[in-house]
Amino acid sequence: MxxxxxxxxxxxxxxxxxxxxxxxxxxxxxxxxxxxxxRVATKRLYNTCVDQGLPALEPQGECTDQLLADLMSARSLQLWTDITHQWQENYSLLPRSMGKQYSLPDGVNAIxxxxxxxxxxxxxxxxxxxxxxxxxxxxxxxxxxxxxxxxxxxxxxxxxxxxxxxxxxxxxxxxxxxxxxxxIEFDPCISLMVGYTPTPQWEALPWQILTLPQSTTLQKIFYDSRKRSHPEQVVFVLHSHPDFARHYIDSDNLETVARTLLRAAQETLDLPFDSPQWQQIHRWRYARPSNxxxxxxxxxxxxxxxxxxxxxxxxxxxxxxxxxxxxxxxxxxxxxxxx
Ligand SMILES: Cc1cc2nc3c(=O)[nH]c(=O)nc-3n(C[C@H](O)[C@H](O)[C@H](O)COP(=O)(O)OP(=O)(O)OC[C@H]3O[C@@H](n4cnc5c(N)ncnc54)[C@H](O)[C@@H]3O)c2cc1C
The missing domain is CATH 3.50.50.60 (FAD/NAD(P)-binding domain)
Structure with missing residues (x-):
């Protein structure tokens, strides 16, 4: 042929x-x-792996169901969570159920x-x-x-x-x-991967996936190290709001972009996001189609x-x-x- x-x-x-x-x-x-x-991308960083695009695989229909079944029999697919927490302006968290999110020990890129x-x-x-x-x-x-x-x-x-x-x-x-x-139009996204030394404050967080519907800077935060079996550090992936990404996608000062995202996380959540041990930023010019x-x-x-x-x-x-x-x-x- x-x-x-x-x-x-x-x-x-x-x-x-x-x-x-x-x-x-x-x-x-x-x-x-x-x-x-x-976009199914996993980065190897500072002795760990971090999912910088698609955060997890969820059953969405015939193809993902089949893929999950194949992965289940071929390697150690693990159920990560089926709950997302929504940040409320009164500082409370609203848990919401979502489709089952599956992760892989070596990151989603293994898919x-x-x-x-x-x-x-x-x-x-x-x-x-x-x-x-x-x-x-x-x-x-x-x-x-x-x-x-x-x-x-x-x-x-x-x-x-x-x-x-x-x-x-x-x-x-x-x-x-x-x-x-x-x-066809795409929304961009800026992903910021950040690592911290484990502390009781980080470990006490009740969420794996946090959505921030009121923010025009941050859209979601993923507690990425909670996908790994014996994490030695605390790792988050911050996904920017598409409007923020549109504004900063061509910025030549990524240091400032990262600082703005971390400050937004710190101020909104009242958590010490501002001083990570390490950070890495990725620009997704074409993250998700909007039509x-x-x-x-x-x-x-x-x-x-x-x-x-x-x-x-x-x-x-x-x-x-x-x-x-x-x-x-x-x-x-x-x-x-x-x-
Ligand atoms: C930040 C982020 C969060 C996401 N969250 C979710 C989610 O929660 N749930 C969900 O279902 N989906 C999510 N997605 C979307 C999901 O990852 C994509 O829908 C899917 O991976 C798209 O696959 P694709 O093959 O269509 O495109 P792509 O993954 O973009 O593949 C295109 C490939 O073509 C290559 N390429 C491009 N141009 C050329 C060229 N000229 N020559 C050679 N190679 C080229 C690229 O390098 C790339 O490997 C997310 C994506 C991102 C970025």
Whole structure:
């Protein structure tokens, strides 16, 4: 069977590639980062691991249910919590039940590694250009050292956030793809990971996930070290409000951005967030789509199959990304050009 190229090794790209490979296709994934997973990201920091994007996996539908079942039998998935606490202006906490949140001892990125098993993935290769030539889709990638390289395939999957697909698709002059891509918007998020020495005050906190509905600076705080079995330090991940992230996403003074987030946490919660032992900030320019396409993928069969998929097709969740990836694979499996 002919080679299918998949750009992006997030949940959508991995689920699509896995399904295509299962159907007998030869699949090559090209990923710009060093690791797989995209927004399902775990950072190794100061002798621990921290989930800096998706905080946990919850059953949201058919795909996440199946993935959780697979992970349950393959490795030690653990139930983290099914309660979120909501911060109230009168300093009280309102516990609310939510879907079961599952964590993994090595962080959520192990989910992506599980999906990536047996797939052929080229890492640290950023796709810069796609074009149609000699009866093939051809992609030009920039490698970590700056060199350019090219790959050909009979079909192309763009499993990247819609705004990142636009510069690749625009030169192809395919308005049926470009116009819908341009209609998708993403909320940004700034994640701040912070570590502290354990103290009775930190240990007494009753929450794992805290939501701050009244704040325009902070949206959620995750007690990340409570996902680990024998944590030696107290680790939190602060997720900014999208409006705060929009304002500071291009700031060249990340030190000040981090300080503003910590001060907001300290002042709101009256807890000593202000002086962490260590901190690391991450900017998610495309954290979560604020609207969606309303269908599993965006495709054209001419001149050869090209399909865009990702969470933004169906929603803003892990389930949406997986469903879109599998949907894209199903469409490709029915293409006569790929028999
Ligand atoms: C802070 C945060 C909190 C979240 N919280 C939740 C939550 O509570 N619940 C939930 O269900 N979901 C949550 N999500 C969303 C969830 O993580 C995403 O919906 C899902 O992971 C998206 O997967 P994807 O494959 O569509 O995209 P991505 O994970 O973005 O994958 C795209 C991949 O393409 C690669 N790529 C992009 N451009 C190129 C290029 N030119 N060349 C090569 N590779 C390229 C990227 O590096 C990336 O690996 C959260 C996300 C973030 C960031």
């Amino acid at each position: 002919e080679q299918i190229l998949v750009i992006g090794a997030g949940l959508a790209g991995l689920s699509c590639a896995k399904s295509l490979q299962k159907a007998g296709h030869s699949v090559l994934i090209v990923e710009k980062s060093r690791g797989v997973g995209g 992506a590694k599980h999906l990536a098993q047996d797939l052929k993935i080229l890492r640290q290769q950023r796709v810069e250009q796609i074009h149609y030539a000699h009866d093939n889709w051809e992609i030009t990638c920039q490698m970590a050292e700056g060199e350019l390289t090219q790959y050909q395939g009979k079909a192309l999957v763009l499993a990247v956030p819609a705004p990142q697909a636009i510069p690749l698709v625009a030169p192809l002059k395919l308005p049926s793809l470009l116009t819908p891509l341009e209609s 969606n396409l309303g269908s599993a993928y965006l495709s054209t069969a001419e001149p050869l199959p090209l399909i865009c998929c990702g969470d933004w097709c169906l929603g803003n969740s892990a389930e949406a990304a997986l469903l879109s990836g599998y949907g894209a694979a199903q469409w490709l499996n029915t293409r006569p050009q790929l028999d």
